[in-house]
Amino acid sequence: ELKVEQNPLFLSMQEGKNYTIYCNYSTTSDRLYWYRQDPGKSLESLFVLLSNGAVKQEGRLMASLDTKARLSTLHITAAVHDLSATYFCAVDPRDDKIIFGKGTRLHILP
Amino acid sequence: DAGVIQSPRHEVTEMGQEVTLRCKPISGHDYLFWYRQTMMRGLELLIYFNNNVPIDDSGMPEDRFSAKMPNASFSTLKIQPSEPRDSAVYFCASSLVVNYGYTFGSGTRLTVV
Numbered sequence: 001e002l003k004v005e006q007n008p009l010f011l012s013m014q015e016g017k018n019y020t021i022y023c024n025y026s027t028t029s030d031r032l033y034w035y036r037q038d039p040g041k042s043l044e045s046l047f048v049l050l051s052n053g054a055v056k057q058e059g060r061l062m063a064s065l066d067t068k069a070r071l072s073t074l075h076i077t078a079a080v081h082d083l084s085a086t087y088f089c090a091v092d093p094r095d096d097k098i099i100f101g102k103g104t105r106l107h108i109l110p
Numbered sequence: 111d112a113g114v115i116q117s118p119r120h121e122v123t124e125m126g127q128e129v130t131l132r133c134k135p136i137s138g139h140d141y142l143f144w145y146r147q148t149m150m151r152g153l154e155l156l157i158y159f160n161n162n163v164p165i166d167d168s169g170m171p172e173d174r175f176s177a178k179m180p181n182a183s184f185s186t187l188k189i190q191p192s193e194p195r196d197s198a199v200y201f202c203a204s205s206l207v208v209n210y211g212y213t214f215g216s217g218t219r220l221t222v223v
Contacts, residue, residue, distance in 0.1 A: 090212075
């Protein structure tokens, strides 16, 4: 059974700092997704990573995928308050529904 | 495209009452998913459909929950009778294929008192 683990689950950080959220998964997969959820809102697709070594960037967020290590990272550069949200990774096992991690609740302090 | 449309946005009901949540997927999307989100359990997949046929309902918590998809543009999730522990946000999502690019609806926040 595919398991997806995110860490940390909670993160409080200062504006202007850099940090990385990690997403580990238990079986072979070469497709992974990152979603953002604001409080009381729905999940919004951020990144779609479709191969080993894939790197996507949007503003201060950059996501990467290492399928050999079964690891994806979401890196935040010079954090700003607007990035406060919960971030989910979701792994695609190819032949079945995607599996979501528990989410990382990010709080950025001014 | 209007995206995935869910109704109602909020529902407050008394324990024992029947609750019906509704979802209209994106036109052309063959897959429809129902998720439940709570603080304690996170995001849980309840059931998903392919071409209106239920494929995996292993996440449905118990017989009080049922889901239908009578046509490609409409699905319902019914809870009968409802209990306070069913209080959660219920999301519907749709996609072209089972494992790519889910689009989520705005969710229904259910409170059972």
